[in-house]
Amino acid sequence: MVTVLLDPGHGGTDGGAGTAPYLEKTRNLEVASKVRDYLLSTFVVNVIMSRTTDKTVSLSARTNLANQQGVDYFLSIHHNSGTPSARGYEDFTYINISDTSTSDRIRNAIHTEVVNRVLGKYGLPNRGKKKANFHVVRESNMPSALLEIGFVSNTSDQRLIANPAFYNDMAVAIGEGVAKGLGLVRKKSTAATPSPSAPSIAPSKTFYRVQVGAYKERTNATAMQTRLKSAGFPTVLSSSNGIYRVQIGAYGNKDNATTMERRLRSAGFPVFVYQV
Structure with missing residues (x-):
């Protein structure tokens, strides 16, 4: 079975950017947990988390876990910070790999889903697909990427971060992108199909x-x-x-x-x- 490691950035003594209620370490874990739940409920996949609580995890411990477990994909989830006017979504792969690499192919699938499902809907700027020398994409032995969901330092992005629907849609977009990039199998519906002779019934209510x-x-x-x-x-x-x-x-x-x-x-x- 395909295994994905989700890495909520920062944690514990490392709060990351921002302050409560937009503290990065907390928001990273929230999004990563939603992505995990969506993947597990929708696809045939195994998901490992580098942390599931507010604890300190070093950068080397994150990539060591992925390398030791031999996971198929490493995805680090972060929120950005900058000048008050800076805002938007962007994602990164390692600076020394080619644009035709597996990392870039999977990242491109995630990026497309985020653009199509989230950015236009919420008016969040697309800062593009980028490359960087981040530890987690450099030291992981498998395809990897790092996502920056939005800016905790920007008031417009803060309003989105505080909107539950935004995180739900973002989790679905990331999950669908990971699934497409890795070719995950979608779980079959458990709903029974009525036989041809059975009387027609009204569609079930949405919950x-x-x-x-x-x-x-x-x-x-x-x-x-x-x-x-x-x-x-x-x-x-x-x-x-x-x-x-x-x-x-x-x-x-x-x-x-x-x-x-x-x-x-x-x-x-x-x-x-x-x-x-």
């Missing part, structure tokens, strides 16, 4: 499911359940394809799902909302 984590180990899922219950959130644990998902509920009204997502984020939980 918006609020999910807090997807885990390969049941103990990790139940630990998250315990944390949520202690914070006053009722949870449901479901499993499929060897993945345990911790869910808060399914809402027929998207606004209700978004309200719950904001509550969970305010309580410090990584959240992913998707349509079923």
Whole structure:
């Protein structure tokens, strides 16, 4: 099975750019967690995270993990900082590789999905596809890229960062780009197909499911359940394809799902909302 390592930049004593509520280390983990959940729920893939909590992880520890595990793709997720007027999305591969490399091919797929699904919709400028000498793209032995989602130092980008729908759309775009670049297999729907003789029925109602984590180990899922219950959130644990998902509920009204997502984020939980 294809394995992807998602690397939420910074963490622990290294806060990255910005200040709360736009502190980079926190926002990086939020986006990376959403990408992980989308990949695991949509595609046949294994996902490793360089960190899942607010802990300090050195640059060498991140690439060592990827190299030791022999992952197929390394993706580092960051937010940018600069002058107050600087804003937008950009992504990077290693400066010494060719434009026809596997890293560039996969990065191009991600970039295209982000442009088509997110940038125009939210008016976020496209700063382009770039190359740099960043440690994580230089020292990883597999194809890799680093994404800069937006500028925590720009008020317009801050408004997007604070919008739950923006992060959800960005996670889907990144996930779809990774899937296209790596040729991931999309999971089949579990919905039963009625036989030709069966009477026709109205289409099922659309629901918006609020999910807090997807885990390969049941103990990790139940630990998250315990944390949520202690914070006053009722949870449901479901499993499929060897993945345990911790869910808060399914809402027929998207606004209700978004309200719950904001509550969970305010309580410090990584959240992913998707349509079923």
